[in-house]
Amino acid sequence: MKKGYEVVIVGGGIIGNAVAYYLAKEGQKDVLVIEKNYISSGSTGRCAGGIRQQWDSEANIRLAMGSVKIFEGLEDELGFPTEFYQGGYLLLAHTPEHMEWFKKRVELQRSLGLDVRLIDPKEAKDIVPYINTEGLLGATFCPTDGHANPFYVTFGYYKKAQELGVHYLIGKEVAGIEVRESRIRAVILSDGSRVEARNLVNAAGGHARDIARMAGIDIPVNPQRHEILVTEPIGHLFDPLIISFKQGIYFRQELNGGVLMGYGDPEEPWSYNVRSTSRFLFNMTKKVTEVMPILDQVRVLRQWAGLYAMTPDAQPIIGGVEEVEGYYQAVGFSGHGFMVGPKTSELLAELILTGKTSLSLEHLSHKRFKEGKGKIEKAVI
Ligand SMILES: Cc1cc2nc3c(=O)[nH]c(=O)nc-3n(C[C@H](O)[C@H](O)[C@H](O)COP(=O)(O)OP(=O)(O)OC[C@H]3O[C@@H](n4cnc5c(N)ncnc54)[C@H](O)[C@@H]3O)c2cc1C
Structure with missing residues (x-):
């Protein structure tokens, strides 16, 4: 390991690795990624891998x-x-309310060039023959979404x-960040060692708030x-x-045939707890079989949990901050950071290298909360 780097990235998830790649691709190779x-x-590594463009907010779309x-073209x-x-x-x-909401969303999505359409229950059944259409009023379908x-x-x-x-430091934890004269100077590891940094990228997922705090910045994540x-x-x-907003669930079939499914529990408190529960197992299987009854006959193989990094408007925070020069972040993805990870990371690398981005990140800035x-992005599950 060298004494210092132009860019130090905290976090080895999709964001940390993709930002590192786009920086290096554009010529900035003096980069260190630290993953604890x-x-x-x-x-x-715990996510469903879903990739959807059907969002509520223009920024997310x-x-x-x-x-x-x-x-x-990534492969x-x-x-x-x-x-x-x-x-x-x-x-x-x-529900009629959801139909109204879907209509508005499709209008916005189509105006941005997305191939998406509002369909009736019959067409939904043509696309997924095993779906239960009882009580279904309509659906939206975007063929270029996926996983x-x-x-x-x-x-x-x-x-x-x-x-x-x-460069990578795996198995090392960032425990402190040195800021002097409102500028990032170094990161301190939990073993006491110090790595100088001109720029720091917070890509710490569910732990992003802790990393920001080390730099004296409070972020609502x-x-x-x-x-x-x-x-x-x-x-x-x-x-x-498939997403059902009535049941609040999503599910998809993997290429190997397994059916992956999850839901957001509105009762879930903020915490770092990633234990699995029997409550989820019972609720999930009940809800999913209401939407696709044939799944009643299928056995569950494995369950697990991970962290959503939630912001007050369920949209990510991407970019720098006014208080500390050299501090950048791509955090608070509120459950959809994998699908927006590639473009987000490309833009953040662009911002670090050139000071601007080809797609405006204004709506996703840290200062939007102060202002x-x-x-609110309502389409989060
Ligand atoms: C169950 C579940 C299902 C999901 N499904 C989807 C989906 O279908 N589609 C989608 O787009 N998104 C989904 N998400 C959300 C998605 O997983 C995240 O938004 C995305 O993976 C965030 O990536 P990241 O790189 O920011 O964070 P992470 O992958 O969490 O990476 C952060 C890394 O930082 C490291 N770290 C933290 N603190 C420190 C420290 N002090 N020092 C060093 N390293 C540190 C951590 O160990 C971690 O590896 C899901 C999430 C969950 C939990």
């Missing part, structure tokens, strides 16, 4: 559309498999970043447990990832 556990040990473009770019598969996302509406393997994508970025000259399970592999049943400008 192992690559993908945080939310990235643009980030997701930009990321899908990158995902489409070739990184020389590593990603298991990217565009089977679409089918979003179900069971990818979070481990493969992250390892692809990791491997390529290393090939380009990025809170960790919240999110549970998930996968069934035994079964024959091919359906292509799209009361946050717009």
Whole structure:
């Protein structure tokens, strides 16, 4: 390890690795990534790998559309498999309020160039024959949404970043950050060693608030447990990832046949707890079989949990801050950081290298909270 680096990145999830890769790709190879556990040990390695562009806010739609473009060519770019598969996302509406909301969203999404349409229950059933259409009023479908393997994508970025000259410190924890005269100077590791840094990227996922605090910055990012399970592999049943806002669930079939599913529990407090519960197992299986009754016959293989990094408006915080020069962050993804990870990371690297971005990050700035400008993203599950 050298005495210092131009950019030190805290966190070895999709964001940390992808930012490192895009920096190195653009010529900045004096980069160190510090990961306290192992690559993908945080939310990235626990996530469902879903990639959807059907969001409420323009910022999220643009980030997701930009990321899908990158995902489409990522295997070739990184020389590593990603298991990217565009089977679409089918979003179900069971109430007139949800239908109204869907109509407005589709209008905005189409105005931004997304291939998405409002469909009736019959067409939803044509796309997913096993779906229960009782009480279903309509749905939206975007065929270019899909999913990818979070481990493969992250390892692809990791491997390529290393090939380009990025350095890694794995199994080392950042315990402090030195700021002098309002500028990032160094990070201090838990073993007491010190690494000088001109710039620091906070990519610490559910722990992002702790890292920001070390630099004297308060960010409204809170960790919240999110549970998930996968069934035994079964024959091919359906292509799209399905979201039911009535049940508050999502589920999709993996390429190996297992069905992955999860839901956001509104009762879940902020905490670092990632234990699994029988409550989730019972609720999840009950809810999913209401939407697709045939899954009643399938056995659960495994369940686990990870952290959503929640912000007050359920949108990420991306960019620098006014208080500390050289501090950058891509945090608070509120459950959708994998799907927007590629474009977000490319833009953050651009910001660090040039001081500006080709796509405005204004709506996702840290200062939006102070200015009361946050717009709540309602489509989070
Ligand atoms: C169950 C579940 C399902 C999800 N499903 C989806 C989905 O379908 N699609 C989607 O887009 N998103 C999904 N998400 C959200 C997604 O996983 C995250 O938004 C995304 O992975 C965030 O990536 P990251 O790199 O910012 O954070 P992480 O992957 O959490 O990486 C942060 C890393 O920082 C490290 N770290 C923390 N503190 C320190 C320190 N002090 N020193 C050194 N290292 C440190 C951690 O060990 C960790 O590896 C899901 C999340 C969960 C929990």
